[in-house]
Amino acid sequence: MKELLHKFENKRPEIVFEWKDSETEAEGWVVINSLRGGAAGGGTRMRKGLDKREVESLAKTMEVKFTVSGPPIGGAKSGINFDPADPRKQGVLQRWYTAVMPLLKYYYGTGGDLNVDEIHEVIPITEDVGIWHPQEGVFTGHYKPTEAQKVNRIGQLRQGVVKVIEDEQFSPSLKKKYTVADMCTGYGVAQAVKHYYELWGGNIKGKRAVVQGWGNVGAAAGFYLSQLGVKIVGVISHDGGVINQNGFTQDEITQLVVNRQGNKLIAPDILSFEAVNQKIWDLDFEIFIPAAASRLITKDQVDRMSSSLEVISSGANVPFADPEIFFGSTGLYADQKFSVIPDFIANCGMARVFAYFMENEVKMDDASIFEDISQTIRKALARTHSANNQKTGIARASFETALKELVK
Numbered sequence: 385m386k387e388l389l390h391k392f393e394n395k396r397p398e399i400v401f402e403w404k405d406s407e408t409e410a411e412g413w414v415v416i417n418s419l420r421g422g423a424a425g426g427g428t429r430m431r432k433g434l435d436k437r438e439v440e441s442l443a444k445t446m447e448v449k450f451t452v453s454g455p456p457i458g459g460a461k462s463g464i465n466f467d468p469a470d471p472r473k474q475g476v477l478q479r480w481y482t483a484v485m486p487l488l489k490y491y492y493g494t495g496g497d498l499n500v501d502e503i504h505e506v507i508p509i510t511e512d513v514g515i516w517h518p519q520e521g522v523f524t525g526h527y528k529p530t531e532a533q534k535v536n537r538i539g540q541l542r543q544g545v546v547k548v549i550e551d552e553q554f555s556p557s558l559k560k561k562y563t564v565a566d567m568c569t570g571y572g573v574a575q576a577v578k579h580y581y582e583l584w585g586g587n588i589k590g591k592r593a594v595v596q597g598w599g600n601v602g603a604a605a606g607f608y609l610s611q612l613g614v615k616i617v618g619v620i621s622h623d624g625g626v627i628n629q630n631g632f633t634q635d636e637i638t639q640l641v642v643n644r645q646g647n648k649l650i651a652p653d654i655l656s657f658e659a660v661n662q663k664i665w666d667l668d669f670e671i672f673i674p675a676a677a678s679r680l681i682t683k684d685q686v687d688r689m690s691s692s693l694e695v696i697s698s699g700a701n702v703p704f705a706d707p708e709i710f711f712g713s714t715g716l717y718a719d720q721k722f723s724v725i726p727d728f729i730a731n732c733g734m735a736r737v738f739a740y741f742m743e744n745e746v747k748m749d750d751a752s753i754f755e756d757i758s759q760t761i762r763k764a765l766a767r768t769h770s771a772n773n774q775k776t777g778i779a780r781a782s783f784e785t786a787l788k789e790l791v792k
Contacts (some may be wrong), residue, residue: 385780388787393709397440398458403483410466410476414484415443417459419491420790423525424458425450425738427497428480428506432467439463441709445701446735448710449728451786452764453735455742457526460492468499477505482513489515493522495734498677502565502734503546517541519738527742541741544748551750556607556641564737564753570604570675572733572757573699576725577671578612579762580695583769584723584778589613591694592631592669596620597676599647601699601731603640605673610637614671618664621649621676625660629667668692675699679706686718694775698727710783724779728786729764733757 399416413436416424426446439461447459462484466476477500481488488494488510495518496502502518510518517538523529529537547564549555554571555562581588593614595606598621606616615631619640626632626640626649643650665688672693674681681704696703696718706712711719718724740746740756747753764782772781 385784412464413439415439417443420458423522424460425493426460427495428462429497430464430499434465453732454739491525493519544741567604568733570601573605574608575758576697576730592617593671594618595673598649602675610634624654670694672696674703678702695723697725697730719779726779
């Protein structure tokens, strides 16, 4: 696998688009790792301090993810180095999407990502600059549809991604109107854990879990795990956290999801980040969900979790604190100690939703959309299980399977 990884990581991206904003200090990049299948896809993120290398590594991660989620296209990513809390953000995004409009028209599809909202920012702004849908380039470049097919499938995408969930099985609250885009990635992260126990053995009910991050991915994963009978014993976010070694009830977890303000954890008994960070790694739990920023999990934290931990389901891209694009020493160390479900399988929910709606006419009900995510993840894990039925080395086997498809 090392040789495959080396080849893939060191292959130069086919296209790098660089942009400097005319009105602010913002700068941005679109990195297209390859135009495999005639197109490439990957979301738009914004954070202060972001650089081109981060965007390159995320583009490569997306290419691996498409081997699971489909369609069989190249990986790409957009990144903007700018403070998302700056009041000038809207203008920056408007000028950014105006600049990258030709790519989005013909061979690149994008979506939301860190600090950039799919529904409230990406879709309306790209429409404003003349794009039918942020995934239009994938249609044009990969599917090469007729005009009628394009109108039909873009209609499906427009309706499906922003669809308000009506089935209470998939929503923490029908009153708050959660969308498919809000919940689909976290749903996949939770389903990855469920399928792990089905394939490698064990019963998910009664297991204990810690969730890192309480944004859309972490909160949704916590909600769906709780539904499956998992006891959430701790949540840690940059705002603080909550701990209950006996496990929070399903109602309590649902309330923590509903009470969020943006990505902020709101709880009456919230502890400071410092207090939670000191205690949470030493709790007894079998499931860990890293769903905050990338590259946060240290070797020390891996060691402190080791007494009872069984499986890590990666909600965040590249969750381990390594400089390598995919597999550094901390990630390898964890993969040799526990079952690690890699990000490109566990968090492929949003990519799969895009692929699902790009196909021919599909069912638009909540159960069909979410079941498609679940079965896609199960299929990927079953393929890994065929290559490696041991409870360690799962991430390594998953990468090797994907890279054999990508590195000729």
